[in-house]
Amino acid sequence: MEKVDWLSWMKTKLHDDEALACYTIVGNYAEWYCIVPNDKETDLLDISGCLEETLHRILEVNNEEEDPVTCSHSQEEIVYGVLGADREEYEDGEDLIEIDLGYHLHGPLSSFRRIPLTAVEN
Numbered sequence: 001m002e003k004v005d006w007l008s009w010m011k012t013k014l015h016d017d018e019a020l021a022c023y024t025i026v027g028n029y030a031e032w033y034c035i036v037p038n039d040k041e042t043d044l045l046d047i048s049g050c051l052e053e054t055l056h057r058i059l060e061v062n063n064e065e066e067d068p069v070t071c072s073h074s075q076e077e078i079v080y081g082v083l084g085a086d087r088e089e090y091e092d093g094e095d096l097i098e099i100d101l102g103y104h105l106h107g108p109l110s111s112f113r114r115i116p117l118t119a120v121e122n
Contacts, residue, residue: 006081007033009069010054011117013061020115021050025084026095026107032084033115042114051083052100058082059101079103 010020010033019038022031034054036045058078061070069078080086085103090096097105 004069004073004081007115010035010082013057014117019117021045021112022115023047023112024110025105026110028084028107030084032105033082036114042112047109047112048097048099051085051097051105054083055079055085055099055101055103
């Protein structure tokens with residue numbers, strides 16, 4: 001299975017009034033992505049709402065037949081690839097961030113920043 005540039009893929013799913021942000025989770029150095037509104041400062045964002053909106057956008061586009069990513073990856077792989085979220089069981093004492101529909105992050109956010117779309121390849 002080929003490696004997916006999740007950031008570039010998410011850029012193709014944005015509406016005109018949206019942008020992207022990336023974040024990291026405590027204990028994990030990978031970067032994950034979510035959709036954010038263009039018209040709000042980063043420190044005024046409802047981050048949990050952005051995570052939920054991104055999850056729902058992924059679930060909406062998951063059945064696009066012409067999209068090679070959605071045709072070759074499962075819904076679970078796409079949600080994990082973009083958000084770093086899954087529905088796996090967690091260990092006692094683990095800090096979970098609930099998103100929606102049973103999806104969660106395995107730890108609190110350690111960083112969060114908006115990404116200039118000009119820096120994202122098409």
